[in-house]
Amino acid sequence: xxxxxxxxxxxxxxxxxxxxxxxxxxxxxxxxxxxxxxxxxxxxxxxxxxxxxxxxxxxxxxxxxxxxxxxxxxxxxxxxxxxxxxxxxxxxxxxxxxxxxxxxxxxxxxxxxxxxxxxxxxxxxxxxxxxxxxxxxxxxxxxxxxxxxxxxxxxxxxxxxxxxxxxxxxxxxxxxxxxxxxxxxxxxxxxxxxxxxxxxxxxxxxxxxxxxxxxxxxxxxxxxxxxxxxxxxxxxxxxxxxxxxxxxxxxxxxxxxxxxxxxxxxxxxxxxxxxxxxxxxxxxxxxxxxxxxxxxxxxxxxxxxxxxxxxxxxxxxxxxxxxxxxxxxxxxxxxxxxxxxxxxxxxxxxxxxxxxxxxxxxxxxxxxxxxxxxxxxxxxxxxxxxxxxxxxx
Amino acid sequence: xxxxxxxxxxxxxxxxxxxxxxxxxxxxxxxxxxxxxxxxxxxxxxxxxxxxxxxxxxxxxxxxxxxxxxxxxxxxxxxxxxxxxxxxxxxxxxxxxxxxxxxxxxxxxxxxxxxxxxxxxxxxxxxxxxxxxxxxxxxxxxxxxxxxxxxxxxxxxxxxxxxxxxxxxxxxxxxxxxxxxxxxxxxxxxxxxxxxxxxxxxxxxxxxxxxxxxxxxxxxxxxxxxxxxxxxxxxxxxxxxxxxxxxxxxxxxxxxxxxxxxxxxxxxxxxx
Numbered sequence: 079x080x081x082x083x084x085x086x087x088x089x090x091x092x093x094x095x096x097x098x099x100x101x102x103x104x105x106x107x108x109x110x111x112x113x114x115x116x117x118x119x120x121x122x123x124x125x126x127x128x129x130x131x132x133x134x135x136x137x138x139x140x141x142x143x144x145x146x147x148x149x150x151x152x153x154x155x156x157x158x159x160x161x162x163x164x165x166x167x168x169x170x171x172x173x174x175x176x177x178x179x180x181x182x183x184x185x186x187x188x189x190x191x192x193x194x195x196x197x198x199x200x201x202x203x204x205x206x207x208x209x210x211x212x213x214x215x216x217x218x219x220x221x222x223x224x225x226x227x228x229x230x231x232x233x234x235x236x237x238x239x240x241x242x243x244x245x246x247x248x249x250x251x252x253x254x255x256x257x258x259x260x261x262x263x264x265x266x267x268x269x270x271x272x273x274x275x276x277x278x279x280x281x282x283x284x285x286x287x288x289x290x291x292x293x294x295x296x297x298x299x300x301x302x303x304x305x306x307x308x309x310x311x312x313x314x315x316x317x318x319x320x321x322x323x324x325x326x327x328x329x330x331x332x333x334x335x336x337x338x339x340x341x342x343x344x345x346x347x348x349x350x351x352x353x354x355x356x357x358x359x360x361x362x363x364x365x366x367x368x369x370x371x372x373x374x375x376x377x378x379x380x381x382x383x384x385x386x387x388x389x390x391x392x393x394x395x396x397x398x399x400x401x402x403x404x405x406x407x408x409x410x411x412x413x414x415x416x417x418x419x420x421x422x423x424x425x426x427x428x429x430x431x432x433x434x435x436x437x438x439x440x441x442x443x444x445x446x447x448x449x450x451x452x453x454x455x456x457x458x459x460x461x462x463x464x465x466x467x468x469x470x471x
Numbered sequence: 472x473x474x475x476x477x478x479x480x481x482x483x484x485x486x487x488x489x490x491x492x493x494x495x496x497x498x499x500x501x502x503x504x505x506x507x508x509x510x511x512x513x514x515x516x517x518x519x520x521x522x523x524x525x526x527x528x529x530x531x532x533x534x535x536x537x538x539x540x541x542x543x544x545x546x547x548x549x550x551x552x553x554x555x556x557x558x559x560x561x562x563x564x565x566x567x568x569x570x571x572x573x574x575x576x577x578x579x580x581x582x583x584x585x586x587x588x589x590x591x592x593x594x595x596x597x598x599x600x601x602x603x604x605x606x607x608x609x610x611x612x613x614x615x616x617x618x619x620x621x622x623x624x625x626x627x628x629x630x631x632x633x634x635x636x637x638x639x640x641x642x643x644x645x646x647x648x649x650x651x652x653x654x655x656x657x658x659x660x661x662x663x664x665x666x667x668x669x670x671x672x673x674x675x676x677x678x679x680x681x682x683x684x685x686x687x688x689x690x691x692x693x694x695x696x697x698x699x700x701x702x703x704x705x706x707x708x709x710x711x712x713x714x715x716x717x718x719x720x721x722x723x724x725x726x727x728x729x730x731x732x733x734x735x736x737x738x739x740x741x742x743x
Binding site: 079080091092093094095096097098099100238239244248251252255256257258259353354355356357358360363365367368369370371 | 529530531532533534535536540547552553577578579580581582583584604605606607608609610627628629630631632633634637652655656657
């Protein structure tokens with residue numbers, strides 16, 4: 079039986095083949111031991127500081143907000159080595175891999191950010207990485223594919239299904255069910271079967287902890303809201319974790335509305351989905367009336383996933399967090415605004431969170447401090463955005 | 472508590488008397504389309520199948536290799552719904568009142584319909600057992616409870632790496648038969664099952680589990696014979712069966728003949 083709680087209210091669990099249970103139990107045990115092992119913690123903290131560049135800055139925007147009542151801060155995960163928050167938890171799981179005596183790492187990736195993070199951590203620690211990536215994503219994220227290969231990872235395009243993140247997860251799980259003795263499945267988001275949602279949250283929780291310290295230093299009080307984009311939900315849960323018990327702080331997750339919530343082309347599992355099981359977890363998913371999983375859509379590959387991490391489902395149902403959706407167009411607009419007004423090119427994923435924060439700022443009628451988790455930088459999106467917008471004047 | 476005849480028990484009793492093991496082919500319901508699927512399942516029975524293991528198509532089958540994934544895709548491309556699957560099974564059940572019929576599927580199909588409703592519909596269609604590929608023992612409790620209430624047997628999987636604790640629980644909970652995994656990995660005929668572990672079967676016997684049927688990677692009569700020699704009550708063959716369907720999509724008559732021949736060869740290997 080599980081040593082940690084495998085559920086968040088009704089959500090979560092371990093809906094995987096019996097074959098994978100021993101591997102998940104082994105991982106749970108390694109995680110529990112590592113959390114109590116000062117040597118592990120010292121090594122993890124050392125890597126975060128000296129290799130990845132933590133703590134990351136928190137920047138007060140100067141020009142993008144016109145409402146004088148509002149202060150908008152950006153938690154700068156885009157400055158982390160690798161270009162996104164993903165590096166945090168990958169370093170943690172890579173250390174767990176070594177602790178379990180495994181030599182290989184399997185991972186899935188959507189935008190390629192988790193794949194890049196996995197590749198760099200495996201290069202650093204001498205682990206052999208193979209990374210499954212939807213064929214469609216391999217095409218639209220070519221620079222990240224090259225980055226992964228440059229750092230020695232094998233990238234395997236997945237043609238099955240929609241050729242995106244969900245199919246890459248399927249393939250990674252299939253691989254793992256035959257290779258768990260030597261390989262660790264380094265899942266990239268706060269979804270999937272227990273213990274992944276808990277491990278990923280704990281290895282990202284410094285995002286919210288640093289934010290708290292930094293905002294108290296700068297403002298002497300907690301923010302009114304923290305805002306983060308939600309695909310699987312790893313950067314959001316990392317930002318939320320330390321604020322869950324601070325009821326004055328609103329937690330806002332932003333899902334991709336794609337071409338609109340009234341269309342079928344979106345990835346808003348909580349705003350529009352229903353409960354069900356995907357990739358080992360009971361959570362909100364996008365499905366038809368028979369329970370077949372529907373294909374999601376978003377301009378941002380990292381949010382193009384038809385489910386969400388189970389803790390978000392729980393935070394949603396209990397009302398502790400609020401989830402909204404932002405369309406492709408709104409995200410693209412925020413992407414350009416931040417570039418032009420602040421000299422920061424954000425990832426398309428993070429642009430969703432930013433777009434919602436800008437809407438909040440416009441509507442604010444009293445003083446408000448908002449922190450957006452700027453989870454990644456936009457370099458990887460340049461070619462894609464260029465192809466959509468054409469030459470910007 | 473619904474009362475249904477225990478078709479698995481009747482089958483094992485009859486086979487024991489004949490000194491035979493069971494041969495159980497697996498196919499995907501609705502593959503490649505509704506009518507052909509009915510014909511395929513009937514051909515399996517005509518070929519000599521002792522029981523049937525039937526899959527329901529699912530969009531994200533994480534425990535399946537490419538062969539069975541393709542079968543799901545074929546069925547779903549013909550817009551097969553859960554309701555159609557039950558209708559096909561009802562048709563088969565009406566033709567063959569005694570053969571044990573098991574379902575092997577994924578949890579979300581069951582959840583979406585509602586666990587109680589799904590099991591009731593399955594019982595009404597003439598299903599004897601349900602195995603959910605992504606429901607391990609530790610999530611199985613409420614499924615087992617519903618299964619019992621409608622007279623369906625919840626089939627449990629014994630993987631090669633199972634702990635003593637897991638095997639002991641299978642011992643207490645298993646009904647009908649136990650699905651014994653011959654090896655790690657996903658379904659597929661391309662990788663042969665490792666030599667059926669006498670050890671695992673002995674362990675299973677010690678824990679008094681329901682009769683074990685060996686599955687995963689069984690594609691040849693010699694493997695069926697080996698499985699039975701190792702102490703298994705029979706063997707399940709999925710990908711090899713589905714491969715015959717995939718190979719003869721353009722010529723359904725040949726497909727049905729080949730399926731019958733395959734099943735009868737595999738069945739012949741069950742004689743002790």
